[in-house]
Amino acid sequence: MVKNTVFKRRSASICKRLLLPFAIVVLTPLAQYAQAADDYIAPAADDVAPAAGDIAPPGGNNAADAVVPAAGTTSAKQTGKDNKTSEGTAVPDQNLQRITVTGSRIPRAQTEGPSPVTVITGEEMAARGFRNVYDALASQTQNTGMTQGEDYGNTWQPAANALNLRGLGPNHTLVLINGRRIADYPSPYDGSVNFTNIANIPSVIIDRIEILSSGASAIYGSDAIAGVVNIILKNKAQGVDVNLRGGTSERGGGNNQRLQISGGGSWDTFDGFFGFEALKRDPIWASDRGIMDSYPSGTTVSSRQNLLTGQYLNPGCQGFGGVFGGHVSSPKGKCITDQYYNNYWTVQSQKEDYDGYASGTWHLNDTAKAFANILFGFDHTQNNTRGPSFTSPDFYNANTGNIERWQRYFSPEEIGGRESNNSMYDETTWTGTVGYGDKFANTNWDYELAYTRSEYASDRKTHYQLLSGIKDYYLGPQMGEQDGYPVYAPDASRFDRPLTSKEWNKYSGVLDQESKSMSQTYSFTTNGDVFELPAGPVGFAGVAEFGKQSYFITPDNHLSDGSFYNTTPSSRSGGSRDRYALGGEFSVPVTETVLASLAGRWDQYKFSGRSEEDITYNTGLEWRPVKSLLVRGSYSTSFRAPDLNYLYQSDTYGYYPAQKDYYGCAKGVDGACDQGRVDYVQSGTPDLKSEHGKSWDYGIVYSPSSNIDFSTDFWRVEISDLLTTVDVNRLLQDEYQCRTSGDTGSYCQGVLSQVQRNPAGSTVDPNKLQTVHINAINAASERASGLDFKTNARWSAGNWGDFSSMIGYSLVLSHYYKESDDAPTINLRDDYTQSWDWRSKVNGSLTWNYRDYTSTLFVTRYGSVANAAGSGRLTPWAVFNGSVRYQVTPRASVGLTVNNLLNKIKKDDSAGWPYYPTGNYDPYGRMWWLDISYHFG
Structure with missing residues (x-):
């Protein structure tokens, strides 16, 4: 041989x-x-x-x-x-x-x-x-x-x-x-x-x-x-x-x-x-x-964000030193890598x-x-096209008293090699x-x-x-609601380390x-x-x-x-x-x-x-x-x-992986100015x-x-x-023009009916884009x-x-x-x-x-x-x-x-x-x- x-x-x-x-x-x-x-x-x-x-x-x-x-x-x-x-x-x-x-x-x-x-x-x-x-x-x-x-x-x-x-x-x-x-x-x-x-x-x-x-x-x-x-x-x-x-x-x-x-x-x-x-x-x-x-701008390996302040809680990235080939760092309070997209x-x-x-x-x-x-x-x-990831629902953290969102992107080392994905x-x-x-x-x-x-x-x-x-593993059981948000008391130590192969196969x-x-x-x-x-x-x-x-x-x-x-x-x-x-x-x-x-x-x-x-x-x-x-x-x-x-x-849900949100960008919505994900529904x-x-x-x-x-x-x-x-790009451009110009004509009414956003007065993520039809x-x-x-x-x-x-x-x-x-x-x-x-x-x-x-x-x-x-x-x-x-x-x-x-x-x-x-x-x-x-x- x-x-x-x-x-x-x-x-x-x-x-x-x-x-x-x-x-x-x-x-x-x-x-x-x-x-x-x-x-x-x-x-x-x-x-x-x-x-x-x-x-x-x-x-x-x-x-x-x-x-x-x-x-x-x-x-x-x-x-x-x-x-x-x-x-x-x-x-x-x-x-x-x-x-x-x-x-x-x-x-x-x-x-x-x-x-x-x-x-x-x-x-x-x-x-x-x-x-x-x-x-x-x-x-x-x-x-x-x-x-x-x-x-x-x-x-x-x-x-x-x-x-x-x-x-x-x-x-x-x-x-x-x-x-x-x-x-x-x-x-x-x-x-x-x-x-x-x-x-x-x-x-x-x-x-x-x-x-x-x-x-x-x-x-x-x-x-x-x-x-x-x-x-x-x-x-x-x-x-x-x-x-x-x-x-x-x-x-x-x-x-x-x-x-x-x-x-x-x-x-x-x-x-x-x-x-x-x-x-x-x-x-x-x-x-x-x-x-x-x-991927120079980096991809999140692990992050915990306070949604009311926009700040990230810095847990340190010592637990992730062995994943993504050792290319993990912690700027701005979150662990990121430049080896996610190119590896997946x-x-x-x-x-x-x-x-x-x-x-x-x-x-x-x-x-x-x-x-x-x-x-x-x-x-x-x-x-x-991309590796597996976990994004929690927005939740009230009983341990910190904050409304938070947790994110994890899983490495090839955790899942048994990139080909496994x-x-x-x-x-x-x-x-x-x-x-x-x-x-x-x-x-x-x-x-x-x-x-x-x-x-x-x-x-x-x-x-x-x-x-x-996977949600119960990271967040634990739900303990009720607070101001419309589910309440969890998660064990943060689980989130700050890679999964074992046994855990990955289970979830x-x-x-x-x-x-x-x-x-x-x-x-x-x-x-x-x-x-x-x-x-x-x-x-x-x-x-x-x-x-x-x-x-x-x-x-x-x-x-x-x-x-x-x-x-x-x-x-x-x-x-x-x-x-x-x-x-x-x-x-x-x-x-x-x-x-x-x-x-x-x-x-x-x-x-x-x-x-x-x-x-x-x-x-x-x-x-x-x-x-x-x-x-x-x-x-x-x-x-x-x-x-x-x-x-x-039938009703089909999907997403466009790289699309700019023009109105959200103008309103300062986090990430809206980037080529980000836009969800859609079609029937x-x-x-x-x-x-x-x-x-x-x-x-x-x-x-x-x-x-x-x-x-x-x-x-x-x-x-x-x-x-x-x-066309989603054209739709979001037209939505921006209609909202900023105040046009109430039939065309703009049709455009706005196809775009769903969080209310402008929402406590968390106001004006955030939800779905397009x-x-x-x-x-x-x-x-x-x-x-x-x-x-x-x-x-x-x-x-x-x-x-x-x-x-x-x-x-x-x-x-x-x-x-x-x-x-x-x-x-x-x-x-x-x-x-x-x-x-x-x-x-x-x-x-x-x-x-x-x-x-x-x-x-x-x-x-x-x-x-x-x-x-x-x-x-x-x-x-x-x-x-x-x-x-x-x-x-x-x-x-x-x-x-x-x-x-x-x-x-x-x-x-x-x-x-x-x-x-x-x-x-x-x-x-x-x-x-x-x-x-x-």
């Missing part, structure tokens, strides 16, 4: 000393001089549109018909060989298959349509240093919104990651797998809205990801307001591929290993594919990073995942096929589809019948919650919450040519769907029976709804250079004993005056049915309406040669009847606009190999939000007190293929964002990733990937610890991975 450990350490040392410096020497100079850019990715090799530089007019490609099911489900394959010669020069392909591209259900011979679609392949994900599917999607320039997730040490979604296209919120992006809906994450984002988790989809099974960043409800129904992300999985392979990867972070923590196995084949009338990924990742603790390895905070969650996928297609005859696939995952995540998430998810596709007899019309069911279950265990007996327990969600859909789709026009056939696609969604959150029963100390009773949340949909879409070649599209869809949702109906439509126009130029535009309406959580949530509202949206896209695509292309698009989105909970309402409106630019270039350097590059840019031109008709309009783009989203984002890559080597440099440049204090903006930030791959033999290859080549961490000290902008950037620094791949068969 010792020898094996030594060998592992020596191997890791050799890798760091030889391979890591090589990567840094080769790739870092490129990073330092690279120009930042966005992300345009050409179509996958087996889904090729017309040859580069030939943006074909409608009806001009003699396209063969293809059986294509729901949008993006299966792409028809190109016949013959790849349409590039060995020199990389494009040659005309006279027999292109029509394919289905996200944003339409009608097969077409062009990947570019009336709305922009970005495509990224599985191979490009690996080359650009993306650790997983979320990394690849989050790097897209359209993803300008800040989100919470597993990589940001937050309290909401430590086991999940979400997208925020256009900064419109995770619940306004529809995520599909193989063109089909999947179950929402069972716990709501930010405690409010339902969303789709993309943290547990293994990259080994990804064929490509298509991103439509505009409204598409007329095609896909509810949720597609900001855009659609269609994750298309592989369905074919020859042989078996094995990849083994290991890596770490240079600054410490985050060691990880990954095994991927995928393969498949074709046997007579059957095509099969499978993929499996096993991942293990260590956490990164705040104490692993120098910028936050201490994971900035990267600990993970252990086992995810897999299998698919099969049976070709029953020349036109008919049956298919089935299943995606499954078993994931275990641990995170830590981890929250644990055991999650199981699966999505399965079965279907049948064929042509109608004696026609060229395709149809498909399919059933998809998706389930997600999450079991969260929160360690350690204090049991109710602590585990809270267990179970959450489940489900989505199922029965669908019928069809497509074909209706009739012929002089410029080509009129295409049509139709869809009929019936579906059901549900979610349930079951809190621990012991929350309501008094077993735990200082907890609020909580009841089961959840509900379900049915949905019905009919839709149709036409593609009309008006002339040989003009193609028009029109789509419409009816959706009905039934929930809470009532129904909501919406009709949405989409129009698009494509003009190709010459083969190398496309001028395009689209207009669409969209809607979003109310979040299930907004409809069915469902069954009479909510659907949201409605409109979106516009106008742009051009220009490909002057086979080796270069450009596109520029303007977009605009408007949302009305927006479902929202009151943040129920959902259909009151808000939001509008945003911007520009997207992208370019792609390819060239040969002769004996020096081939190069390819891409540059892209997204700029938010405007972003406004209005909470209600009589509320002020908030400028989310420029007001740094209201938003932490980016105003611009640039991506770029440079790839060099030389003999058996392939290297890629990828950069993401983020525009300025608001600092944590809301007092200004942080400067732009760029992150460089690099990868090098060597093909050792035709079957074997090795690769080295380095993320954050320059080993920089974005800092923000405007509001103190943790000194970096959580939610916008990570504090990992340089990370690297070494992998080896081998192909069998």
